[in-house]
Amino acid sequence: MITNKLKGAFVAVAALIAGAIATPAAAVPLSGSLGIFGGVTSGQDLSTISTIHFNNPFMVAGNASGDFTALGGTFGMIKNLPIVSFAPVQDFLTFMSSTLNFDLLALSSVTRTTDAEGKAIEVRGTGRFQMAGFDDTAGVFILTLQDDAGHGLNLSFSASSETGEGGGGPNVPEPASVALLGMALLGLGAARRKLQH
Numbered sequence: 001m002i003t004n005k006l007k008g009a010f011v012a013v014a015a016l017i018a019g020a021i022a023t024p025a026a027a028v029p030l031s032g033s034l035g036i037f038g039g040v041t042s043g044q045d046l047s048t049i050s051t052i053h054f055n056n057p058f059m060v061a062g063n064a065s066g067d068f069t070a071l072g073g074t075f076g077m078i079k080n081l082p083i084v085s086f087a088p089v090q091d092f093l094t095f096m097s098s099t100l101n102f103d104l105l106a107l108s109s110v111t112r113t114t115d116a117e118g119k120a121i122e123v124r125g126t127g128r129f130q131m132a133g134f135d136d137t138a139g140v141f142i143l144t145l146q147d148d149a150g151h152g153l154n155l156s157f158s159a160s161s162e163t164g165e166g167g168g169g170p171n172v173p174e175p176a177s178v179a180l181l182g183m184a185l186l187g188l189g190a191a192r193r194k195l196q197h
Contacts, residue, residue, distance in 0.1 A: 028133070030129050032067045032068040034071055034162075036078075047119055051084070052081040054079075057077055060072055074095065079091065081104070088106070105128060107124070109122070118146060124142050
């Protein structure tokens, strides 16, 4: 009888210890913004274009902020962008000096304008930043193409990306702590069952 009580007490203490060490692991989202610029394949008419073809590499502007600060002045690659029949573009932006990439998951708007200064397109979208050491982080992407001559001969683009609002989501318990707590609770249940019989 004393042995069973000691076992029960031991299991109860183990459950309390497991509960005390089951601290949540905070998510580590990316934070910041960056701008890029580069060229677009010439001969594309911005008033009718259905897929934007880029010249690679692009350059990251020096005004990158937050977790992107070290990327200022570096280069990256950009994939072609279908704006009429859009499908998500994995690794839409990849950065040569980093493990950072951006998946473009949805377009929110495509606006075409023509005026005395030429033709332009603005594309807005949402996606996901991924970088080693950080959680996947929601982000927005804004691309502007301009053709000063209006004939598709001198096309250039600029774009900006920034992380989304609100950070990386809820705290997540560590798996080992949860497993330990579960084992302790099973032990409590077994000890209680033995005491009742």
